[in-house]
Amino acid sequence: MERHDMIKELMEAADQKMTPKQANIIRAAIEIFAEKGYAATSTSEIANRAGVAEGTIFRHYKTKKELLISIVTPMITRFAAPFFAEKFVNNVFVDENLADMDTLLRELIKERYEFVKQNVPLLKIILQEMAFHPEIQRGYREAFVTNVLPRFKKAVELFKEKGQIGDFPTETVMRLTISTVAGFMIARFIIMPDFDWDDEQEIEYTLRFIRNGLIDG
Known part of the structure; x- marks a missing residue:
């Protein structure tokens, strides 16, 4: 990439x-x-x-x-580290990735992994300063509502109809997915960056964790 x-x-x-x-x-x-x-x-x-x-x-x-x-x-506003970029949405929430939940989740995790890997200093700044600056919080919310929320909700509803997600509220599915992927990125690149990670395996573990949790609703 x-x-x-x-x-x-x-x-x-x-x-x-x-x-x-x-x-x-x-x-x-x-x-x-x-x-x-x-x-x-x-x-x-x-x-x-x-x-x-x-x-x-x-x-x-x-x-x-x-x-x-x-x-x-x-x-x-352009990338909204680490989830809410318009470019990210256009790359991930495409028709070919909506065939099944595993495909979408894997693309989502890998795309955000590559982005965060190249932008760790900016991610650190946002995480450090968001709590103290309303301007940052406001930009984060606006980017999510404008760029991500409609496409993410559509994907979740589609997978629920296909029986690939259990009986969870759509907003809960988004919260659980976002918090799990964000937690992986923060641990990998900020909290434990020098750990001997097998990144491909960790991506698969993260995918499995989200999938297994959401299917048993």
């Missing part, structure tokens, strides 16, 4: 042309926010790593908070 270029994606999402210095600022901020968290990061640290004067940051961003939001908002 093609490797994501975070700076390029952020520029496209923001629909603006970044100068080389601005791109360096964004890259440095992503790295340090992911390493230390937003609150523990100073703009002087970002400037030092970016190789620019601290005043250069404030020519582009009025505050450190504005810099954070400029990084996170495009991530959410």
